[in-house]
Amino acid sequence: MKPDTERRIASLGLNEHEQGLLVQQLKMLRGRTQSLWSYAGESANADLTITLSRSGSPSASARLKPLPDLPPLRLEWPLRLFGLISLLEECETRLANRPASSPGTVSQASLAARLGALEAPAVLVHDGLFIHIDPEQDLLRSNLGDAQRLFAGLAGMPVDIELRSADGIRELPHTFGLKALVWALALREEAGASRDWAHPGATYRIGAWPLFGEWQTTPAMMRLSALYARQFASLAQGAAFASTSLVEVASFLHACECCRLGLDSRFSTSKVAASVRPDEQPQGLLQRLRKRLGLGFKRT
Structure with a gap:
């Protein structure tokens, strides 16, 4: 099999012996995968990064840099030859099937x-x-x-x-x-550089509230949290509901994504409703927001 492209694989948390084994395994697999994979050490400029955690029982995962939105792949450790070739083939499949420029796809990792x-x-x-x-x-x-x-x-x-x-x-x-x-x-950070947040038909929802007792916050962010934690909403809906700018809403959603607050997105070809549902008008939602924050303060 003649490789159709060259790709780089990096590691994080591997000791010198483990890195040497990975180099040898990649040499043994040359010609057996669609791409020619080479080891890039502990580099940020790699297509695939294997991360090893030694807290408790060693656990390993792999993440594709061109597709950072996908969950990391869990790996058996120590990584054996058949496990490595399965990983490389899965990564090649994911890279081959990725959309060329789909809305909401991260283009540059911040x-x-x-x-x-x-x-x-x-x-x-x-x-x-x-x-x-x-x-x-x-x-x-x-x-x-x-x-x-x-x-x-x-x-x-x-x-x-x-x-x-x-x-x-x-x-x-x-x-x-x-x-x-x-x-x-x-x-x-400039959120717009990593995602087309305002793409027509794009709506978002978060799975958890930011820790406003510990993290930077503003009244607008509290309102945005209340809206996006309850329903899918567009960028324009968030801006109107919180009386803030589209840029501020994008920055808020970008921060939620970076902190793993369970950001979920939907993309539809139909026109997104321009207003929040009647039962989500500011007065009722702010009452729930105060109640939610009051419970949070009691825990601390």
Whole structure:
């Protein structure tokens, strides 16, 4: 079989021995897959990334960078030769069947999206800033203790900055909530660069509320949470309901997606209704919003 294209596979969390085995397995599979797969180390510029988590029993998953909206593929670990070829063939099938430019498809992974999608510890180093990310504990440790300067450092990082393995990481003195920083970073990013949020016929719904007691919020975001948690709604519906701009609604939905709040989308060729249902008018929904927030405050 002659490969029809070249693709790169990266890893995160693998030790030197495991990386060497992966390289050898890829060499053994040359000519047996549609694409020619090569190992790219711990690189952000790869078509496929295998992530290994060593918390408790080792667990591995794989994610396709060109299709970040799809859930990660769960892998048996240690990864054997037949498991690897099955993974590569499944990835090639998914890539071959992806829509060329479907509405709502992410075209460029943002830094917030990449941090929010992490499933294993990783390290970021940039311009004197040293960061250890622990997604399972929802923690971000840093050598910088000032939250505003830390956020400014994250916001100034390039999207394609390399995520390195956290093996042998030294203890860092300052701890922050990971999702709180991802949320704030996502709100600042240009949401329109990653998705055509306002595509005609596109509606959205979220599966969980943002943690407004801990995350950055505004009155408009509270209203948007109440609307999108209850029903599918378009960008225009959200803007009208919360008395805010389409850009702000897109940023809110982008942040929900980056923080894995269960964002779901639907796309229809029929015209989306221009208004919220009668029982979803502001007064009734705000009453439920106050009740919901009151319950949340009691838990804390």
